[in-house]
Amino acid sequence: MQTKRQYFAIACCIVLPLLYGCATTNYGDNQFRLSMASSGKDVMWVPTKVEMADQMLALAQVRPGDRVYDLGSGDGVIPIEAAKKYQVRAVGIEYNPDLVKLSQRNAERAKVQNLVTFKQGDIFVEDFSQATVLTLYLGENVNTRLMPTILKMQAGTRVVSNTFRMEGWIPDQEVRISNGEMAYFWIVPSNIDGSWQWNGPPGLGDLRLVIRQKKQFFDGTLYQGNKRVADFEDGRIRGSDLEFAFAYQKMNYVFKGRVNGASMTGNLNNNPSLVVSGKR
Ligand SMILES: C[S@@+](CC[C@H](N)C(=O)[O-])C[C@H]1O[C@@H](n2cnc3c(N)ncnc32)[C@H](O)[C@@H]1O
Known part of the structure; x- marks a missing residue:
């Protein structure tokens, strides 16, 4: 539990230097400017620099058909950059109504108002x-509070955070941009935890696979009937694509496959004739 004094220290050490940097850039317009009074419910407004916004979108490999959502969208820099650079639809959810209006004016100035939408609302209430x-550019604590909702999103959803991590979810990638700031990247994994009936290729027979998942990592055990025949560690899942290695009857195997709801298909050792299918 942080005391008022700790919050003040955080404000002095992190927010004020950031604000000083921003103030010299004159964020806002003649109707609304960045100031200490730009309240924003869970965190105040500190804008992402355009260079960082571009790197975050590149890290997420934004492509045609994507829908980019910025949670706590401030002056709209990230949705506007997404629409400008990739011509994709982008949505900002922002609590402060003055910032929502500023971001709408910014979208018009950038001529992307047909692609971007800014919605006034609370990111803990609105549907994304x-x-x-x-x-995200929200702070580790807010990111971590959002994490349970993010983990229930469609597998493969790409998440990028300016500066802040999430507690208990190791990033898939970390990138230091040229001015020294960090961006963190995650891919929402499918939920594969639990027991799967595995229909293996000839020689492997029917097995039961029990997976113990920890976000994008997992370990597991293969059973033949009630007999434990293989244990493995270091399984990885990226969105719906999973991979793990195991040894069975003195042979080494690497399974690579894809999960689709309650079924998985793939093959062993990159051999298309060694097909494996699994069901929950
Ligand atoms: C650090 S700023 C980041 C702004 C923008 N995403 C960017 O990267 O430039 C955080 C923003 O989140 C907004 N915010 C804070 N808590 C919020 C909440 N619960 N719901 C919606 N917006 C919120 C603040 O008003 C502020 O504009």
């Missing part, structure tokens, strides 16, 4: 499940 790319 339609996002294929989610961008």
Whole structure:
């Protein structure tokens, strides 16, 4: 539990230097400017620099058809950059109504108002499940509070955070941009935890696979009937694509496959004739 004094120290050490940097850039317009009074419910407004916004979108590999959502969208820089650079639809959810209006004016100035939407609302109430790319600049504590909702999103959703991690979810990638700031990247994994009936190729027979998943990592055990025949560690899942290695009857195997709801298909050792299918 942080005391008032700790919050003040955080404000002095992190927010004020950031604000000083921003103030010299004159964020805002003649109707609304960045100031200490730009309240924003869970965190105040500190804009992402355009260079960082571009790197975050590149890290997420934004492509045609994506729907980019920025949670706590401030002046709209990330949705506007997404629409400008990739011509994709982008949505910003922002609590402060003055910032929503500023971002709408910014979208008009950038001539992307047909692609971007800014919605006034609370990110802990609004629905962002339609996002294929989610961008954050909110602080580790707020990211971590959002994590349970993010983990229920469509597998493969790409998440990028400016500066802040999430507690208990190791990033899939970390990138230091040229001015030294960090961006963190995650891919929402399918839920594969639990027991699967595995229909293996000739020689492997029917097995039961029990997976113990920890976000994008997992370990597991293969059973033949009630007999434990193989244990493995270091399984990885990226969205719906999973991979793990195991040894069975003195042979080494690498399974690579894809999960689709309650079924998985793939093959062993990159051999298309060694097909494996699995069902929950
Ligand atoms: C650090 S700023 C980031 C702004 C923008 N995403 C960017 O990268 O430039 C955080 C923003 O989140 C907004 N915010 C804070 N809590 C919020 C909440 N619960 N719901 C919606 N917006 C919120 C603040 O008003 C502020 O504009």
